[in-house]
Amino acid sequence: MQDKLRALVRLAEIDNSARDTDEQLRGIPEELEERRAAVQALEALVGGQRGQLEEAKALLESQIEDLKLRNDMLARARAKSAKARNMREAQMAERELESVRRSIGDGEQERDRLQGLIDQIGSILEKPLTELEEQKTALTEAEASSGDKLTTLEAEKAEITKGRDEHVAKIPKPIYRRYERIRPKIHPAVVEAVDGYCTGCRMRIAPQLYNQIIAGTDFHQCQACNRFLFHKDAIL
Numbered sequence: 123m124q125d126k127l128r129a130l131v132r133l134a135e136i137d138n139s140a141r142d143t144d145e146q147l148r149g150i151p152e153e154l155e156e157r158r159a160a161v162q163a164l165e166a167l168v169g170g171q172r173g174q175l176e177e178a179k180a181l182l183e184s185q186i187e188d189l190k191l192r193n194d195m196l197a198r199a200r201a202k203s204a205k206a207r208n209m210r211e212a213q214m215a216e217r218e219l220e221s222v223r224r225s226i227g228d229g230e231q232e233r234d235r236l237q238g239l240i241d242q243i244g245s246i247l248e249k250p251l252t253e254l255e256e257q258k259t260a261l262t263e264a265e266a267s268s269g270d271k272l273t274t275l276e277a278e279k280a281e282i283t284k285g286r287d288e289h290v291a292k293i294p295k296p297i298y299r300r301y302e303r304i305r306p307k308i309h310p311a312v313v314e315a316v317d318g319y320c321t322g323c324r325m326r327i328a329p330q331l332y333n334q335i336i337a338g339t340d341f342h343q344c345q346a347c348n349r350f351l352f353h354k355d356a357i358l
């Protein structure tokens with residue numbers, strides 16, 4: 123039993139030392155994922171604004187075409203007005219001229235509004251476009267360097283966790299599984315019991331349980347924090 127208990131304590135020591143490396147190993151893909159998500163969000167934003175810009179440009183183009191036609195109409199209405207043979211024809215021509223002028227005025231207003239919109243979207247787009255370029259560059263750099271970092275960290279981890287499997291082999295499977303379940307939630311997952319207390323959560327251990335821990339005849343967990351407990355005398 124002592125051998126099994128000792129194996130769990132050593133295993134926990136190894137896992138505790140590997141914790142930083144593990145965290146960094148997890149952090150690299152997480153960071154890349156965050157960067158990718160940020161680039162995608164910006165691309166969506168820029169894409170949406172570009173769509174609006176294209177739409178406004180197309181509208182402006184057709185508005186300009188339309189204004190050309192209305193100006194042709196104006197020229198024709200003027201010619202008609204000049205040829206008016208009586209008061210009635212002159213009044214009719216004047217009304218037509220007035221209506222064409224109004225429609226040109228409206229068209230010019232719409233043209234200016236569209237031009238303003240295009241300028242506005244263009245200036246709004248500038249910032250996210252610059253940011254998108256910067257973030258893309260940063261992502262490419264992070265992707266390029268992450269491979270080397272991962273290799274270094276993996277080697278570091280292999281060095282730290284050397285001999286881990288041998289300890290695992292000595293621990294009963296259900297205990298090992300329980301340990302692996304606890305480990306991500308409570309750190310450290312295996313702690314010493316000293317003077318009747320759990321050094322993980324500082325809670326007093328029931329005297330009977332403490333005696334069993336000292337005897338080291340089985341695996342025990344703290345009733346308060348669920349950590350595995352051991353007494354140093356039991357793993358000598």
Ligand SMILES: [Zn+2]
Nearest residue numbers: 320323344347
């Ligand atoms: Zn505890």
